[in-house]
Amino acid sequence: MIWLRCRAGLRIGTGHAERCLTLAKAIQQENGKAGLILDQDAKSYNSRANTAGLPVQTMLPGEPLAAEAADYPDGPVVLDLSNPTLLDGLSDLVAALKAQDRPVALIEGLDHEAYNGAATPDLVITPYLGALPRDSAGWIGGGEYAVLGEEYATEPTPLEDRNSILMMMSGSDPWHLTETTLAAAKAFGKKLIVVIGGSIPEERARQIAAEADAIGARVAHAPSTLHPLFLQSRAALIGPGLVKYEAIATRTPPVIVSPGDQFVATQSAFVETGLAEVLSSTQPDFAEALKQSLYRALQSTPDWPAIIDGLGARRVARQLIARFGE
Incomplete structure (x- = not known):
């Protein structure tokens, strides 16, 4: 079971939760198993996950962030927490999860939301147009990995x-x-x-x-x-x-x-x-x-990049399953 951790609220926004919900569904579609780790007050996403048949674990946000690691369910974790309000504690959370001998992937942002922590995730995902390759085998990125719902295909x-x-x-x-x-x-x-x-x-x-x-x-x-x-x-x-x-x-x-x-x-x-x-x-x-x-x-009628095609979630899901198992 691959668990996806995100937050949604007044300070974080809902884009991360939408992405995790979409990615969890894509993992299912690729014959993997996925669940969501949500804050207790993310009730609408909890309901939508249940409708999609996705397991959900709710929790109070960790203070400090690394304290959350003790409450995560067993299995690989994908962190979608690259928000300026959380970046300072993100490396410690990655380190705490690695200390539990579990695989860790991290979805990072661009510019001031990019990850530069001392702890190294097993996989860094930069699902954005204009992503710069990292000098690591554990990296995927670019517009082709933009996580969108299957309807966008x-x-x-x-x-x-x-x-x-x-x-x-x-x-x-x-x-x-x-x-x-x-x-x-x-x-x-x-x-x-x-x-x-x-x-x-x-x-x-x-x-x-x-x-x-x-x-x-x-x-x-x-x-x-x-x-x-x-x-x-x-x-x-x-x-x-x-x-x-x-x-x-x-x-x-x-x-x-x-x-x-x-x-x-x-x-x-x-x-x-x-x-x-x-x-x-x-x-x-x-x-x-x-x-x-x-x-x-x-x-305007611009030349659109075919690489942003609504199939990015499936591409990320296949990478996660190949690296972390089902």
Whole structure:
């Protein structure tokens, strides 16, 4: 049994949990066995894992992070915890798991979310466009390993048959990008499909929905998948997280909104390959810059990399099973 550990909440966001849920399903599809280790308050993901027939163990977050190792179930562990709030303790957690003689894989981030700890995992996975190879046999990476749901492997609707603009900032959106971007994009109101993340507090979610309704936008609250919404959308306004890979897999031209310059560097591969424009929500001309970027996206038909094809989860699953067994 391969166990996948992630967190989801106001500070971490839901992208890591979505990825672990998708990867666990892919391990099952490759005839392996997988389970999830979730925080006790990740109730929606616990329910979705149960629906998928995945074993779940819940726990309180470790303080310090390495203390969690004592509570993990037996078997190999895949850590999806490369978040700036957790990086300082991640090496100690890897060391604690290695001390138990168990295989450890780590899904890392880019730039300031990359892993540089002293403890060495058996496998480091960098599932991002623009990933730089590590000098180690225990590494896989690149856009071909982007972990997406199997629905993203299907041929998308032609762009000329789409009319909407999908707006999805983050599952938790601690930066309030949803409100900032919604205000800047109000001229496109009737075209917008505004997704409200499932970890956004209820009162705030109601306020966002009211603001969206006031400009004629549609609202989607915590959908289980964004795939059908992407297939309706000619362009997308998205945050700096993993959703940009869903945009590329569905051939939807994205405009990425970053909560300040600290996240802009992690989007560089998309900018350099002409797949997206990136804006900072703190730049003085944000509203006008967003309007112009969105106009360009609505006219854009970029050359899309076939490597981001919705099959990355299966590729990662096969690597994990080959290295760690079923």
